[in-house]
Structure formats: structure tokens, C-alpha cells
Amino acid sequence: MATKKETAAFEAGIKLGALYHQFVGTPVSLETAESLEQAMARSISLQPHVRRVEVHINREMLKRNVFGYGELEGRMIQAVVEIDYLGERAVARLEYDPAKDYPLMSLVH
Amino acid sequence: MATKKETAAFEAGIKLGALYHQFVGTPVSLETAESLEQAMARSISLQPHVRRVEVHINREMLKRNVFGYGELEGRMIQAVVEIDYLGERAVARLEYDPAKDYPLMSLVH
Amino acid sequence: MATKKETAAFEAGIKLGALYHQFVGTPVSLETAESLEQAMARSISLQPHVRRVEVHINREMLKRNVFGYGELEGRMIQAVVEIDYLGERAVARLEYDPAKDYPLMSLVH
Amino acid sequence: MATKKETAAFEAGIKLGALYHQFVGTPVSLETAESLEQAMARSISLQPHVRRVEVHINREMLKRNVFGYGELEGRMIQAVVEIDYLGERAVARLEYDPAKDYPLMSLVH
Numbered sequence: 001m002a003t004k005k006e007t008a009a010f011e012a013g014i015k016l017g018a019l020y021h022q023f024v025g026t027p028v029s030l031e032t033a034e035s036l037e038q039a040m041a042r043s044i045s046l047q048p049h050v051r052r053v054e055v056h057i058n059r060e061m062l063k064r065n066v067f068g069y070g071e072l073e074g075r076m077i078q079a080v081v082e083i084d085y086l087g088e089r090a091v092a093r094l095e096y097d098p099a100k101d102y103p104l105m106s107l108v109h
Numbered sequence: 110m111a112t113k114k115e116t117a118a119f120e121a122g123i124k125l126g127a128l129y130h131q132f133v134g135t136p137v138s139l140e141t142a143e144s145l146e147q148a149m150a151r152s153i154s155l156q157p158h159v160r161r162v163e164v165h166i167n168r169e170m171l172k173r174n175v176f177g178y179g180e181l182e183g184r185m186i187q188a189v190v191e192i193d194y195l196g197e198r199a200v201a202r203l204e205y206d207p208a209k210d211y212p213l214m215s216l217v218h
Numbered sequence: 219m220a221t222k223k224e225t226a227a228f229e230a231g232i233k234l235g236a237l238y239h240q241f242v243g244t245p246v247s248l249e250t251a252e253s254l255e256q257a258m259a260r261s262i263s264l265q266p267h268v269r270r271v272e273v274h275i276n277r278e279m280l281k282r283n284v285f286g287y288g289e290l291e292g293r294m295i296q297a298v299v300e301i302d303y304l305g306e307r308a309v310a311r312l313e314y315d316p317a318k319d320y321p322l323m324s325l326v327h
Numbered sequence: 328m329a330t331k332k333e334t335a336a337f338e339a340g341i342k343l344g345a346l347y348h349q350f351v352g353t354p355v356s357l358e359t360a361e362s363l364e365q366a367m368a369r370s371i372s373l374q375p376h377v378r379r380v381e382v383h384i385n386r387e388m389l390k391r392n393v394f395g396y397g398e399l400e401g402r403m404i405q406a407v408v409e410i411d412y413l414g415e416r417a418v419a420r421l422e423y424d425p426a427k428d429y430p431l432m433s434l435v436h
Binding site: 236240241243244245246247249250253254256257258260261262263264265266285286287 | 370
């Protein structure tokens with residue numbers, strides 16, 4: 001049977017997977033990035049056992065296309081999720097890894 | 110070849126299809142609905158030829174689950190999109206049709 | 219009031235907007251591209267007034283990441299949607315425009 | 328620092344969160360459910376450290392709307408994901424819990 005610590009880690013994974021796949025593809029620009037960050041963080045904060053969610057969209061990667069906006073790509077998202085599962089804590093992060101050219105999700109605590 | 114009016118209608122369709130399929134499934138509650146409405150409207154407003162986007166999430170349908178929140182369903186979304194394509198206008202709406210039990214998208218102008 | 223031709227164009231737009239925003243972000247590789255193309259085409263074919271949907275994922279753009287797969291990006295999708303709305307037809311296309319570096323949706327008929 | 332077992336649990340969570348939020352909202356019918364199940368399973372199988380993914384869409388919940396199809400809802404999805412992270416295994420499940428009326432994700436091993 002899973003320990004509380006393992007379940008906290010599992011819950012953290014769910015949140016990052018949800019955050020990523022719900023919002024990738026959303027039209028976004030420098031002007032709307034903050035509104036989108038807030039909606040993303042607040043939405044995932046509703047899920048079970050969440051204590052904290054922080055979302056930051058990398059403005060430098062947010063290049064404008066010919067129509068003056070871009071789309072949210074996974075590598076633009078920096079996020080931290082903190083879970084409290086029955087007193088056990090897990091902290092996980094989503095962050096672009098330039099060496100691997102991959103939006104890496106990792107358990108940091 | 111398509112007329113400007115037909116193209117305006119086409120563009121309006123794109124925006125409603127995008128709005129719907131990007132955001133359905135997002136966790137939402139009474140407390141976060143406004144933040145999500147704003148992010149949805151601002152995001153779709155960035156797309157080409159958009160003049161106006163209004164989004165309203167039906168609070169009465171927003172029932173809480175056992176964890177105190179719900180998920181955005183298509184039938185909860187009321188939206189109006191106005192397109193200006195080279196001077197030709199199209200206005201389209203997404204609204205739940207209770208008789209058909211269907212989130213209907215229609216061209217209203 | 220909208221003509222049948224305008225409504226057909228509107229319906230075509232809905233389908234392309236849905237196709238794009240539902241599936242962008244999906245993990246995909248050379249081995250799974252065909253299965254994803256089929257699921258995308260069959261899913262959108264269910265929507266009202268659709269007569270034909272064709273979806274092709276550009277294999278050359280499908281670069282592998284460090285873990286051996288990639289994610290569906292809008293510019294990888296080539297799609298054609300044909301609508302029949304009460305006898306009036308609309309054909310629309312989604313195709314990457316290299317000059318604009320943009321996944322362009324257009325009404326071709 | 329996280330143990331391998333905790334990381335395996337974290338990875339399992341990512342996969343279920345991704346599966347759910349990528350595909351909820353997809354048009355689906357009795358005729359297309361199998362194609363969608365396959366695309367879902369094959370897509371998530373590509374993600375790192377996945378050993379097995381099984382996806383089943385509940386046909387009984389798949390009610391047809393006025394246009395003869397429905398949309399994938401979270402509660403229709405039954406899924407099992409098995410992770411192997413450096414030799415440590417985690418098995419997680421997504422299954423509708425009728426008592427809680429909630430699509431529950433849980434770590435089963």
C-alpha cells in the first residue's frame with residue numbers, strides 16, 4: 001500500500017500533468033500573460049490536497065507571430081505545486097530544461 | 110471564392126471552437142469563475158480579426174463536487190464573439206440550449 | 219440573418235478551432251501519429267453538418283525529444299473539413315504557412 | 328530528496344493528469360470510442376517511464392445528444408497507468424467513484 005509521502009508525490013504529479021495539458025495551446029501575449037497565469041494557478045489550486053500553486057509564463061519565449069500573439073507552449077511554463085496529503089508534503093516543479101530541450105517535471109521535496 | 114461575409118462567419122466559428130475545446134475540463138469554482146472568464150475572453154481576443162469576446166460561466170450550473178469545486182463543462186459557457194473581417198462583421202454565440210440539451214453555437218449576425 | 223452559405227462557413231470554422239485546441243499538446247511520435255490522426259478525424263467527424271474530415275500530421279516536423287517523442291504542435295497539423303449545411307457546402311483547410319510561420323486556417327470553397 | 332518509489336508515484340500522477348486534461352471534451356460516440364481509447368493509451372505510453380497504459384471509455388455513460396454523439400467526460404474514463412522508475416514500480420488508476428460522484432485518481436501499488 002502506498003505511503004502518505006508517496007501519495008503526496010502522486011497528487012503533485014496529477015496537478016502538473018493537468019496544468020500542462022489543460023492550458024498548452026492557449027493564445028497568449030505579453031498583455032494577457034498575467035491574466036492567464038492567475039487563471040492557471042487558481043484553477044489548479046482547487047484540486048484536492050493543494051496547498052500552493054505558482055505559475056509563471058516566460059515572457060522572453062513569448063514571441064509574437066504575424067498576428068501579434070503567440071500560443072502557450074509547455075517550455076514557457078514555470079510552475080511550482082505544493083501538496084499536503086494528510087500532513088505529508090510534496091513539492092514539485094515544472095521547468096524548461098535547456099540542456100534536454102524539454103519541459104521537465106520533477107519532485108523537489 | 111469566399112465572400113468577406115462568409116470569411117467573417119468562418120473566423121467567428123474558429124474562435125468559438127477554440128474557446129470551447131481549449132478550456133472545457135478546467136477546474137473552476139464560484140471563487141475562481143471570474144478569473145477564468147477573463148482569461149478565456151482575453152485569450153480568444155488575441156486571435157485574428159476579433160473585435161469583441163464576452164464570456165460568462167453559468168454559476169448555477171457550477172455545482173461543487175465532494176472536494177468543493179467543479180469542472181468547466183461546455184453547457185456552462187455563454188459566449189459572444191464579434192469578428193470584423195476587412196469591414197464585414199459577424200457575431201456568433203455559444204449558449205446552452207435546454208430543449209436540445211446541447212451547447213449550441215450559432216451565427217446571430 | 220445569416221445565409222446558408224455563411225452558416226456552412228461558420229460551421230467549418232468551429233470544426234477547425236475544435237480540432238486544433240482539443241489536440242495540440244498531445245504526445246505523439248512516428249509510431250503513434252497514424253492512430254492520433256484517425257482519432258482526430260473520427261472525433262471531429264461526429265460534429266454537426268460534417269461531411270468529411272482529413273487530418274495529416276507532418277512527420278518531418280515531428281522531432282523527437284530527449285525521451286524519444288514529441289508533442290503535437292499546431293503547425294504540424296494539415297486538415298481539411300467539408301461541411302454540408304442544408305445543401306450548402308463549405309471546405310476549409312488548416313495548413314502551416316511557412317512565410318508567416320503560422321498555422322493558417324482558411325476557407326477554400 | 329525523493330525516493331525512487333516516490334518519484335514513480337509522481338510520474339504516475341503526471342500521466343493521469345495529462346490523460347484527463349488533454350482529452351476531456353473530445354467528441355466521441357459508440358462508433359469512435361475504440362479509436363479514441365487507442366489514441367489516448369498510445370499517446371500517454373510515449374511519456375517517460377511508462378510501462379503500460381490501459382484506457383477504457385464507459386459506453387453506458389456515452390449518451391448521445393441531439394446530434395447523435397457525446398463528449399468525453401472525466402467520469403467516463405477508466406484508466407490504469409504503470410510506471411517503472413529505475414526499477415521501482417507504481418500503478419495508478421483513474422475510475423469514477425459513484426459514491427463521491429467524482430473521477431477519482433488513486434495509487435493502487
